Amino acid sequence: MSDASKSASQPWLLSFPSLALFLGLLVVPLALTAILSFNVFDSMMGTQDDYTFGNYLEILSDSYYYELFLRTALMSAGVTLLCILLGVPETIILSRMQPRYQGIFFVMILGPLLISVVVRTLGWSIMLGREGLINQSLISLGLIEAPLQLMYSMTGVVIVLTHVMLPFMVIAVWTTLQKLDPQVADAARSLGAGSWTTFSRVILPQLLPGILSGAIIVFTLSASAFATPALIGGRRLKVVTTSIYDEFLHSMNWPLGAAIAVLLLIGIVSVVMGSNRYIERKFKQVFS
């Protein structure tokens, strides 16, 4: 602290190792991938040094890719909706519990986040098969007659992804729930609002920022999920991530795979940025 210049350089010295790691191993590889997406690909000779917009034109002119991105978006939207419908009530139920039980159920509900997604998906693929637990119980309950096709179907992928993503929704809603002022709900009740009116008109609007940020996390993570759609959806049911994998490791068309990856990244970053801006605009005037 002998002079001002020394203390101005201090934070940069401290962050130098992390900066070097991130510039060298994150920024450079991502930039190289962006460049790769403009390279010419020749089916005989592989990736060429010439540049072209051809890969992007190929994606933009082929309805296959529109369907691919649309399918991925619909899948992610379905998962997000289910996570809201299941996660929000569960978080409210959790918040009403005694701390003792809260701790136990937190670990049970959020703990799976720390268990490899391949393991969780394997558990589901055992349960979802034609002879699996789900079909057997539905048949023995008399709800269905013939086993449902859950493996290698979009229904199966959405069920399993919902299981994988639910903890993120619970965390997001829980965080907002902690900031809730109980006096506001009391005020509504003392002014004559019923419990449903209190919930829908007073509590739910306050939870909305948490639900929205949870929804963004769930949507983007679902759109970038790989192992679950690959294992539950199988080889035929393609989403963006599994088709990137195929371009890179089966067709070996790296430039096209890189172009799809760049579009996925742009899509995800714009969803995050766009909705953050929306949330800020919408809730700033309400809460500040």
Place this chain on the structure above:
Amino acid sequence: MKDRGLGSNGFGSLIFHTLFTLFIVAPLLVIILVSFSDKGYISMPFEGASLRWYWAILEAPELMDAFSTSIWLGLGAATLASLVAVPAAIAIARYRFAGRDGLMALLLSPLMVPHVVLGVAFLRFFSLMGWSGSFLALMLVHALIVVPFALRLTLGAIIGLSRDAELAARSLGASRWTAFRRILLPLILPGVAGGWVLSFIQSFDEVTMTVFIATPGTTTLPVALYHRVAMLTDPVTASVSAIMIIGTMGLMFILDRIVGIDKVLIGKK
């Protein structure tokens, strides 16, 4: 728990909660049950239980190799991530400088960039640099993607810490390094250790990015499991998974002891 104007749980809530919890734990329970089966195919252990599928792991060299790769990878990546995250956390928590927000955003960015995109970026980068199949390269990129976790828990420990003891030490003639080592580090150690364990778990579990860059010599356990499950679901995949579940539960117990599991899972209290 304070009443937040949400009332109390009725009968319907408890049924919903039971079904919800069942939905969450069912696939994990099923794996653990199936892993004890004595049949040669996926089945419940109620008509005959055995440990044969655990012994079978020992006879699958590719799984044993993948397991040791994952352990070493996790240890190296978590250590390296902590080594770069601790000074960065000090810089972010203790200094106000131009580019501070940008630095924070950059260091947290691996959470936002899809791991598939990271996978193709590293595949391209490694093939250009001739690093394909290098364990060190794999460890460096694993360190990179777990830095956000190490950073978050370390920052949580530094922010809100009083500087008085450190300043007293400095004014009594301790060097910056001594003040860090003797005063600050012991105070933030739980956060750093928690960040290390969480980083280890995240590195150990990572599959989406690693599946692109793993080579036969550097295949991790989740990647080996992924490839095996993609071909067939046999009881060995269940016994390996059961070990991963139990191992993770052990680490969660340690995390709970060091920093409190709620802090790790929810981020802040």
